[in-house]
Amino acid sequence: MYNLIIKDILVQKKSLLFALGYCFFLVFAFQSLEGVTPIAASTVVVYFLIQNSFAYEDKNKSEIIINSLPISRKEIVLAKYLSIFVYIGLAIVAYMIATLTVKVVRVPVKVEFPDLKDVTITLLLVSLMNSIYMPIIFRIGYLKAKIFNMVMFLLFFFIPMGVASLYENPKYSAGISDITGIISSFSDWQIAALLAAISLMLLFFSYSISLGIYKNREF
Amino acid sequence: MKIIILNSSDEPIYRQIVRQLEEMILKGRLVAGDALPSIRGLARELHISVITTKRAYEELEREGFIETVPGKGSFVAAQNRELLREKRLDIVEERLIGAILAAKSLDISQDELINLLHQLYEEV
Amino acid sequence: MENILEVTRLKKSFKDFTLKDISFALPRGYIMGFIGPNGAGKSTTIKLIMNLLKKDGGQIKVFDKDHIKYEKEIKNRIGFVYDENHFYEELTTREMKSVIAPFYESWDDKTFDRYMKHFKLSTNKKIKELSKGMKMKYSLAMALSHNPELLIMDEPTSGLDPIVRSELLDILGDLIQDENKSVFFSTHITSDLDKVADFVTFIHDGSIILSATKDDILDNYGIVKGGMDLLNDQTQKVFIGIRKNNYGFEGLVDDRKKARNLFRDNIVIDKPSLEDIMVYTVRGDQHV
Numbered sequence: 001m002y003n004l005i006i007k008d009i010l011v012q013k014k015s016l017l018f019a020l021g022y023c024f025f026l027v028f029a030f031q032s033l034e035g036v037t038p039i040a041a042s043t044v045v046v047y048f049l050i051q052n053s054f055a056y057e058d059k060n061k062s063e064i065i066i067n068s069l070p071i072s073r074k075e076i077v078l079a080k081y082l083s084i085f086v087y088i089g090l091a092i093v094a095y096m097i098a099t100l101t102v103k104v105v106r107v108p109v110k111v112e113f114p115d116l117k118d119v120t121i122t123l124l125l126v127s128l129m130n131s132i133y134m135p136i137i138f139r140i141g142y143l144k145a146k147i148f149n150m151v152m153f154l155l156f157f158f159i160p161m162g163v164a165s166l167y168e169n170p171k172y173s174a175g176i177s178d179i180t181g182i183i184s185s186f187s188d189w190q191i192a193a194l195l196a197a198i199s200l201m202l203l204f205f206s207y208s209i210s211l212g213i214y215k216n217r218e219f
Numbered sequence: 220m221k222i223i224i225l226n227s228s229d230e231p232i233y234r235q236i237v238r239q240l241e242e243m244i245l246k247g248r249l250v251a252g253d254a255l256p257s258i259r260g261l262a263r264e265l266h267i268s269v270i271t272t273k274r275a276y277e278e279l280e281r282e283g284f285i286e287t288v289p290g291k292g293s294f295v296a297a298q299n300r301e302l303l304r305e306k307r308l309d310i311v312e313e314r315l316i317g318a319i320l321a322a323k324s325l326d327i328s329q330d331e332l333i334n335l336l337h338q339l340y341e342e343v
Numbered sequence: 344m345e346n347i348l349e350v351t352r353l354k355k356s357f358k359d360f361t362l363k364d365i366s367f368a369l370p371r372g373y374i375m376g377f378i379g380p381n382g383a384g385k386s387t388t389i390k391l392i393m394n395l396l397k398k399d400g401g402q403i404k405v406f407d408k409d410h411i412k413y414e415k416e417i418k419n420r421i422g423f424v425y426d427e428n429h430f431y432e433e434l435t436t437r438e439m440k441s442v443i444a445p446f447y448e449s450w451d452d453k454t455f456d457r458y459m460k461h462f463k464l465s466t467n468k469k470i471k472e473l474s475k476g477m478k479m480k481y482s483l484a485m486a487l488s489h490n491p492e493l494l495i496m497d498e499p500t501s502g503l504d505p506i507v508r509s510e511l512l513d514i515l516g517d518l519i520q521d522e523n524k525s526v527f528f529s530t531h532i533t534s535d536l537d538k539v540a541d542f543v544t545f546i547h548d549g550s551i552i553l554s555a556t557k558d559d560i561l562d563n564y565g566i567v568k569g570g571m572d573l574l575n576d577q578t579q580k581v582f583i584g585i586r587k588n589n590y591g592f593e594g595l596v597d598d599r600k601k602a603r604n605l606f607r608d609n610i611v612i613d614k615p616s617l618e619d620i621m622v623y624t625v626r627g628d629q630h631v
Contacts, residue, residue: 003445003446006445007442010438010442011431011434011442059431059432060427060428060429060430060432061427061429062429064425064429065429065430065443067393067394067395068393068418068423069418069443069446069447070414070415070416070417070448071415071418071446072414218390218395218397219390226537231561231562233558259520259522262516263517263520267538268374268539268556268557268558269372269373269519270373270541270542270556270557271558274558
């Protein structure tokens with residue numbers, strides 16, 4: 001199973017470089033968006049790498065090869081879910097390299113390192129996204145799921161912005177500040193643990209659905 | 220050793236192998252103890268099915284021309300000098316029976332027939 | 344004889360095609376050719392064996408074990424070659440090898456290198472740069488480097504020139520020198536089998552028409568040729584397929600002796616090729 005994760009990374013060697021370049025781009029492009037750059041960068045990179053790994057399998061119908069190898073379908077599905085964590089790690093490293101480089105060469109750009117909050121929110125966003133689209137890809141294949149995934153990806157960008165604008169609307173701001181008040185009464189670690197737990201539950205639930213689907217998939 | 224397979228022949232391929240190996244043994248080109256090619260090796264060389272060569276060897280074995288030692292391969296059978304004589308005698312016997320039947324039907328006596336045989340044996 | 348592959352009453356239905364209770368068995372140590380026209384069910388059967396498709400009924404045993412229950416163990420001992428390239432095209436032959444190799448318990452790089460050398464394949468060429476014939480040879484090198492006991496191939500020779508095809512058949516001959524190994528391969532080019540196959544299984548329209556040793560088939564089947572005056576409703580029944588022209592008829596029978604007894608010396612009987620058997624069987628009904 002680990003071979004499957006390694007396979008996805010090997011196949012995407014070039015894409016990893018692209019991801020790094022993308023982080024540099026975001027560091028510059030998103031400098032006005034305070035606080036969200038690390039989250040946005042990591043989420044986009046993970047989305048990109050996962051989609052790309054599915055795309056490679058879809059091309060030339062390589063799934064036929066994968067499913068002819070001595071691996072169970074369970075391992076194939078599980079490997080994809082586990083690779084989410086690997087990609088989050090890779091995305092954060094890529095983002096760190098980008099920010100570090102910017103700092104070291106003293107480019108006059110405001111940069112932030114990802115903190116605990118960034119990592120957990122990234123985890124939550126990525127988990128939510130993958131929990132929804134992975135079962136769909138396992139069901140109908142990457143190509144057919146592509147449009148759906150794009151729409152969903154864009155929604156993930158606009159919904160937070162919508163929430164942010166709600167925050168500024170006086171009609172809702174009282175209620176929202178109540179919620180933020182409750183949230184802020186917990187320590188950062190408690191919140192992080194809660195978000196991580198929610199993420200894992202989502203992923204596990206989604207994994208069970210994907211497995212049921214993929215076990216009966218025909219090629 | 221030479222084995223030639225004719226795909227266009229009416230004779231089944233396994234028979235062609237049996238016949239050619241038999242001839243080689245009868246003519247003494249292959250002698251007792253000589254190793255034969257392996258069943259699988261021969262099939263590969265001749266580009267034919269393993270089942271075909273296997274069937275040919277089984278037939279040769281049944282006729283006593285060859286022996287197969289498991290794990291070692293197939294060899295020209297040791298007892299085949301006797302067997303060869305027998306085989307050759309079989310052919311002569313068969314013809315003689317034909318001659319005898321002919322003689323009987325023409326009321327030629329045994330002595331007459333033997334005399335005739337002596338005479339012809341000298342002449343031919 | 345131990346069967347290395349055993350298919351019993353295998354069923355699979357699609358909207359427009361049904362595999363109808365097919366059965367056949369391949370003993371260990373032999374090559375079986377799986378023939379039939381396009382769309383007869385060859386690929387479907389192979390995909391069912393590999394569990395790429397889910398069967399609706401029946402049983403498939405490989406190495407005497409259920410192919411789903413022992414899927415992983417079985418696949419470790421199977422080599423596969425498909426008609427199209429399903430490898431990652433952007434990778435080099437060596438990179439793709441590194442991707443696949445770790446999945447097999449008994450992968451041997453030396454064997455792989457030997458085949459690559461034998462096939463004159465470069466290890467740093469991208470897969471998409473290989474010709475059709477080279478891709479097939481590469482697939483074969485990949486399929487054989489874990490020393491599989493059973494090699495399963497789906498139309499490996501389609502679209503290849505006669506030279507490459509004959510090379511492939513030589514390799515199968517080499518492989519089968521080990522009596523523990525077997526090869527199962529589908530093809531619609533029957534001349535590939537005339538030489539090398541031990542067993543022939545013929546599928547048509549989702550049903551097995553015949554499955555026997557090639558020698559038995561070729562010994563018993565015959566092409567009967569004679570004048571039209573010999574044909575009537577009764578005598579026509581012995582033919583599987585028949586072709587009539589202004590000067591006489593040619594028909595396929597599955598029992599030469601029977602035909603000889605029926606027609607005596609009024610006919611000549613020719614040896615059929617597997618292609619004759621396939622063509623007469625498939626087109627048979629249209630011509631009787």
